[in-house]
Amino acid sequence: MGKLLDSIDSPQDLKVLSLEELNQLADEIRQLLIRFCRRHGGHLGSNLATIEPIIALHYVFDMPHDHLIFDVSHQAYTHKILTGRRRAYTDPEHHEDLSGFTSPKESPYDDFMLGHTGTSIGLACGMAAQRDATGGKANIIAFIGDGSLSSGPAFEGLNWAAEQGGNLIIVVNDNEMSIAENHGGLYKSLAALRASGGRSSDNPFRALGLDYRYVEKGNRIEDLIEAFRQVKDTDHPVVVHIHTRKGLGLGQGSQRQIGPTSITQSDGQTSHMTPLPDLPAEGPVEANHWQDGLDSLGRLPNSRKTYGRMAMQALEARFPQEPGLVVISPATPLSNGIDPDFRQRAGNHYRDVGIAESHAIAYAAGIAKAGGTPVVATSATFFQRAYDQIEQEMALNGSAVTLLVFSTGVAKTDATHSGAADMVMMRGIPGLTCLAPTSGTEFLDMLAWATGPARQPVVIRVPGERTLATERAGKPIATSDPTTGGEPWDHYRILQEGKTVALLALGDALPLGRDLADSLERSTGLKPTLVDPHRYDSLDEQTLDTLTGSHSLVVTIEDGQLDGGWGQAVAAYYGPSQVHTLAFGAAKEFNDRVPKTTLLERYGMTVPAMTRAISDALTDEASWI
């Protein structure tokens, strides 16, 4: 550890440092972040760009009296290090202590738990409004950039800021790139502003009625301190546009003097990749979006990447014959197996619209209306940003758009990135066919149907880790019957005929259902019926009616939130009948990086707990007769 960093327990400790010491501190933090991300993983590139800006902000302003709100909050590592949380970065034993995002549970210096894009300005406007209503004096600062600025909510916030007036400082961290790439005309204007030292005429901030300042050397602490001092206690909203370098301090390229400290940096505005040859990663880290930790070395690709690549491969084969077949990704493509090589080969068959999910769906609906075949791929948690467009432009208009929903189910995630409620959200919208494939083969069959004969809105929940594990173990449960490959999957598939108890295990819960079936047979001698519903927007009432004859208990298992979900619909269907039901799924709650095994135990979704629950239910039934 560097000596200086050891002495920083709060931002107060910064304020007595000389410029030379501040620069030394930045250097220490830079080395620390590289070490930390190498081992633990993290948003390395973006955080390397924000070390000096965050030091300067804490030097000039008085947090937490003043308020610093990080958009998305993935680039706040230096903020955490400076606000009493450095041990989580310095001590490998404590690497898991902190969220990768800001969290009021961790620190009074964090106002919000954030992980989605574009709301920092709106939140800051709100805090400023309340300050003004109560005669307060605090500076309110929104820190936004790294691709966030082009999202709709960010624009709505910028537009409102000018109207509201009063103290509000919007730091636009312009690192020349988004998580993957920047997209849109806004970024051309930012480039022109950079090229002109902030003087070019087409200024998107002034065009929204905002005051504006430019800092060319956005990683030079003295320039930042000067700029922030000038806007401190401003009586009106002002944008401070700072030009930083993503991945600063890493990789090859030219040497450039950034402030008093000489550091190596990647060069060239056209390069969106920073090679990190000595760090584990799948080839170059994509614009330093995410640096995998050492523990990922040698690990097989996860289900997102595996099935995502499979899907892209299947679609790519059709590109030459289908000019309108287009994959749309609102940023973060690599996480879903949409590799740079594929994107390169795909040409106009691939579009990254940036972090603009609402636009991604409207855009796809337009393509579909004109006869094209759009596939929109992103994480479950990000589709919720386009709820209105999924409901209106896609579902209501019957647009032939296919959604591939990645990163779903009960898992250890940041609370902001949960994939537990996507089925509840999607199935609540009329007009969507929602499919949950239970094998890679079926996934591809469904994708072929959705992008082929269907010509209707389809949602496909990409299979998860359980399915991948069974396939890797050579024990796949069910594959699509090739003869039914063109069908809309409106009939459940009965995998095992039994009696008394029927297990309906949806999507990635099917392997769990199979294990449960085996366990029940072992422990009770009873062979249950096992059903793969593979569709969750509607019920196969015919099969449900058939089950009534020989089953007294129907058990549903889904890898997602129980309340509002498909299992409750099954229960309601059987409500007036003699069939009893038992529904397994996740509680309706927020969880922040809780291990998956802990969650499954909490929800009673382990084989022993489910076996017990079913046995108890059967005992109760017997007692009523």
Place this chain on the structure above:
Amino acid sequence: MGKLLDSIDSPQDLKVLSLEELNQLADEIRQLLIRFCRRHGGHLGSNLATIEPIIALHYVFDMPHDHLIFDVSHQAYTHKILTGRRRAYTDPEHHEDLSGFTSPKESPYDDFMLGHTGTSIGLACGMAAQRDATGGKANIIAFIGDGSLSSGPAFEGLNWAAEQGGNLIIVVNDNEMSIAENHGGLYKSLAALRASGGRSSDNPFRALGLDYRYVEKGNRIEDLIEAFRQVKDTDHPVVVHIHTRKGLGLGQGSQRQIGPTSITQSDGQTSHMTPLPDLPAEGPVEANHWQDGLDSLGRLPNSRKTYGRMAMQALEARFPQEPGLVVISPATPLSNGIDPDFRQRAGNHYRDVGIAESHAIAYAAGIAKAGGTPVVATSATFFQRAYDQIEQEMALNGSAVTLLVFSTGVAKTDATHSGAADMVMMRGIPGLTCLAPTSGTEFLDMLAWATGPARQPVVIRVPGERTLATERAGKPIATSDPTTGGEPWDHYRILQEGKTVALLALGDALPLGRDLADSLERSTGLKPTLVDPHRYDSLDEQTLDTLTGSHSLVVTIEDGQLDGGWGQAVAAYYGPSQVHTLAFGAAKEFNDRVPKTTLLERYGMTVPAMTRAISDALTDEASWI
């Protein structure tokens, strides 16, 4: 009818007209729209501003080979009149034939069914992309304005358009005002562009990389024709900013020469109200948002206005003592009883953020974090535009924001404005307390709690027409017990103790439940238990358990979508037990202006149908024993 209009059966018929005839046509349409809206109601002001632009567009372009996409599509009446649908405007017998919005079901000239804001540019980008992928030549035109431009999706679309390139024409209809008022810095820039004849430097369109043209006389057909001819077949995206007059042809004010036809218009950029003394309306029509029809004369205010006014009155009384108590409305305040007088008196206690629902929620979360008490009021259908912010900034962050959800339930609405699925959406999100008051008194008690001691995220579904009717008839069902006014409504209220059958009737379905209880007692002699659950995010398991003893059938009734709703959660709760359930609610489907009685019959939600269904269920039960 004017002679010219009689001869226009398609846009082809326009193309042979002289300029003088086009102006005459505009005049005929203007008179027709005033007559039509006076009788039938409609978006009068905005449509009066778009007559000449739409005539010029159809004159210059070749729809439907070229494509004209109206944002929100509320200002497309002239488009409908020119595309073979004029009879619905000329013949009172056919006034109800058409949607107030564009609809592909009505005409090949309409590409989309739209009613929400900001997606026209994204849709147009998609159609243009597919055209370019397949070697097409059509002009793709997005027509946006009247307050839509400041919504996030519109910005995302503008930002993408520049990147995409190729033919795309974005007509910005700048009528100087939004549905109620314009808000945000963008509108200052538009004003500066108007004042400078399109030459002011802070140009938000150029700042997003778009080509730009300005038409000062946006209601002068020859100027429009010239401008549109210049951009026809453009090879790159271009914004045509046209300056029009909302409500042109109505009301007092100066006479101004607009093209060859002299028409009266309201004057003054500061006036956001156009008085319409000879038209029925509640005082002046609010920026001509909506003109009530003659049939509304003498009608009592609906439930939205009644309960909305009640809420505003209750909050206003607290303003002097509570500087942080703020009502936020993302446009359309008047529809929810947030009257101009109230807004005037409220000062900074009222904020209209424009059509920017995502921002409204983020803004409210910021106010709450800083200690304020924000109340966000809008229609059910518009809250879905802020799904992500409700889930992340409000619920996950535990922000003390109160949502007042207006215009809910099974009703005759445009498909784009349904209020049937709000409960399903809200209850799917963890961390929200969702309340459904069953009287005005309880509504105010809940509002007082939510904006007082609660300090947590609360959603209140404003009571609807059934509740209002019972209160007006002097037969209110349930009022809050004053002694429990401070409670979180986590216990169901038992209104009538009975046996065998328990009726749980949620919110505005309670009057229906009471009628059903009476009917059941009359027809079967059985006195059912009647329960007011008044909360729909969670279950009162204690009361549900109590019912088990003396009831074999629990019936749920909710005024909204069944699938994913509260009734299914009740069914799942009873799933493993001996209690049977029967759930009544709306189907998961889209309905476009289907009468409420038709819907209720279709859903079996009439007293006779429900009585029959319950009797049948009891008979089935008896047969199993």
